[in-house]
Amino acid sequence: MSKGSGKTSKDCAVDAFRDGLALDLALSYTDWADECFYLPRESSSEYGRYRSARTPFVREILDDLSPMSPAETVVLIKPTQTAGTTIGLIFLCGMIDMYPGPALMIMPTDSMARSFSKKKLAPTIKAVPRLRSKVKEQKSRAGGNTILQKDFPGGSLALTGSNSGASYRSESIKYLVLDDFDGFELDIDGEGSPEELADRRTGTFPGRKIYINSTTTTKDASNIERAFDHSSQGYFHVPCPHCGGLQYLTWGGKDTDFGIKFERNEAGDVVDCWYQCEHCHQRIDEHHKTAMCAAGVYVHRYPERVKTRGFRYNALVSPAGWVNSWAYIAKKFLEAAAELKQGNPQKYQVWMNSFMSEPFEQVGDRPEWATIKARAEPYQALTVPAGAMILAAGVDVQHNRLAVSVWAYGRKEESWLIYHIEIHGDPMHDDVWQQLDLLISGTFPGGGGVQHHISSVGVDAGDGATTQAVRNYCRTRAPKVFALKGSSTPGRPVVGAPTKQDLTWNGEKIEDGVEMWPIGTDTAKVTIYTRMKINDPGPGRIHTYVGLDDEYYEQLTAEKLVTRFVKGYPVREWHNVRGSKRNEALDCAVYAYAAAIRAGLPYLDLKSELKPPPVVRRPANNHAPARRKRW
Numbered sequence: 001m002s003k004g005s006g007k008t009s010k011d012c013a014v015d016a017f018r019d020g021l022a023l024d025l026a027l028s029y030t031d032w033a034d035e036c037f038y039l040p041r042e043s044s045s046e047y048g049r050y051r052s053a054r055t056p057f058v059r060e061i062l063d064d065l066s067p068m069s070p071a072e073t074v075v076l077i078k079p080t081q082t083a084g085t086t087i088g089l090i091f092l093c094g095m096i097d098m099y100p101g102p103a104l105m106i107m108p109t110d111s112m113a114r115s116f117s118k119k120k121l122a123p124t125i126k127a128v129p130r131l132r133s134k135v136k137e138q139k140s141r142a143g144g145n146t147i148l149q150k151d152f153p154g155g156s157l158a159l160t161g162s163n164s165g166a167s168y169r170s171e172s173i174k175y176l177v178l179d180d181f182d183g184f185e186l187d188i189d190g191e192g193s194p195e196e197l198a199d200r201r202t203g204t205f206p207g208r209k210i211y212i213n214s215t216t217t218t219k220d221a222s223n224i225e226r227a228f229d230h231s232s233q234g235y236f237h238v239p240c241p242h243c244g245g246l247q248y249l250t251w252g253g254k255d256t257d258f259g260i261k262f263e264r265n266e267a268g269d270v271v272d273c274w275y276q277c278e279h280c281h282q283r284i285d286e287h288h289k290t291a292m293c294a295a296g297v298y299v300h301r302y303p304e305r306v307k308t309r310g311f312r313y314n315a316l317v318s319p320a321g322w323v324n325s326w327a328y329i330a331k332k333f334l335e336a337a338a339e340l341k342q343g344n345p346q347k348y349q350v351w352m353n354s355f356m357s358e359p360f361e362q363v364g365d366r367p368e369w370a371t372i373k374a375r376a377e378p379y380q381a382l383t384v385p386a387g388a389m390i391l392a393a394g395v396d397v398q399h400n401r402l403a404v405s406v407w408a409y410g411r412k413e414e415s416w417l418i419y420h421i422e423i424h425g426d427p428m429h430d431d432v433w434q435q436l437d438l439l440i441s442g443t444f445p446g447g448g449g450v451q452h453h454i455s456s457v458g459v460d461a462g463d464g465a466t467t468q469a470v471r472n473y474c475r476t477r478a479p480k481v482f483a484l485k486g487s488s489t490p491g492r493p494v495v496g497a498p499t500k501q502d503l504t505w506n507g508e509k510i511e512d513g514v515e516m517w518p519i520g521t522d523t524a525k526v527t528i529y530t531r532m533k534i535n536d537p538g539p540g541r542i543h544t545y546v547g548l549d550d551e552y553y554e555q556l557t558a559e560k561l562v563t564r565f566v567k568g569y570p571v572r573e574w575h576n577v578r579g580s581k582r583n584e585a586l587d588c589a590v591y592a593y594a595a596a597i598r599a600g601l602p603y604l605d606l607k608s609e610l611k612p613p614p615v616v617r618r619p620a621n622n623h624a625p626a627r628r629k630r631w
């Protein structure tokens, strides 16, 4: 493996290390970690002296990151919370100690980079005795160390977000970490993919190392899957305790003769869980796991790819004592599968990505509009059917009209369209907005004489001439009315964290100013399309009323999920199959769904009795402080 980590030289080096901290070490990162690395109490459940034997699947990864290996790029697909971050920390800390040079770590966003630096990196540097004197405490900019910049003898480490393209272009670097790669922006400022940029930045350095890691997301649009495809594609295999056959532990499934198997009691709880060997089909109990993993090896599909090494392991090899026991993973599977059956694919995707390290194949088939129309039900428009608890509206803004849908939502996200209308007129003028006010401040009769109010209204701010008009409208009606902006990146939550939009004359954000809410349109569309195929009343079912014309249904099903190739990379996109014809009904449904989530839709199932939702009134006048209520 390495010329520098033979037993004798290692022993010498370690003796030297024990004699005095100032002496230089030249170990592989695995050996260095076992001798010198400590996990801080602040951020680790297993803090203190690091032992690579606890997680044997990290060793080959650390060895390939070491200077003795010819590998230049190391790609890791990992489950969540199983050693992925620790590998990056060992690489960076060992580098600072033994092989210092210019280094850059990129995370999806600047704020994630800041948080990683404060909560993980700084405590770790403090916990590793050999680094304390090398990396000075962060005090001031003048001292060379800030949150996003760590200087040390022989090099420096910069941290940044993939959303700040400028920082990629400065001086060249030897070590690059792309962390949580599936969260990256695909094309940074028109400069190409992050890999291309990274390649240019490290291109001139001999002995360069690029470490790319992430959990995976969706099949045809995952950055890390693409990087892994070009790698040696190593899977962590472990030997069966009965027959010795090597295998990559995986879920298997109900109809397979290998994988995780379990038994449930009458209450549905997992009471027994084991692994069935794919070779001898015998039962392997979890207490064998520690010994099996200790004897584990990566089996590479393309071992000749020595420059680009790929690694994949999943939560089934988590060390004994960590939360991810096989029975726990089975329990989580059952929960996710139950939600999937109800037309809610999100939890299942999270389970596939976080536990199995496998991508999720999204369902983007277009529902047949005539089938959905034929299913329409005889309730009246503008009335609220039994079972509905929250009303929310979605508004799509075009240059000559607003399209508005009001939807009602009940338990388990069952939903009913209450009304769809187009308000014609120029959004730059007040009349369309006044008509919208009339609609969204109205009451809607439900069963038993209850009058329902709309709790939440999402208005698309787009990025055209109408954006300012939308902001002005939302500013004085927050928090009931909010401006939103769609993000088509797969895997984004339906409702993200808002950003402040109003600035003072010198560019500071105004605390009570209008907010922009990012909406994961891809996630929402996949969810809505999956649910349109549910025929039985109950969880996830989407209801419409009799009387809507064909145009509404054609708009509602106007988009299709396609994979397009940009510069050779697959990119998932939603295409309007109607060409230039309208598709606002689907957008309105997406925005209303996001508005309902803001209004507390995920918490409806926790309520014990049916009652009309609270009315949120807008402030009495423009000068009143906006209410800061959050759902």
Ligand SMILES: [Zn+2]
Pocket (backbone or CB within 6 Å): 240, 241, 242, 243, 244, 245, 277, 278, 279, 280, 281, 282
């Ligand atoms: Zn076996």
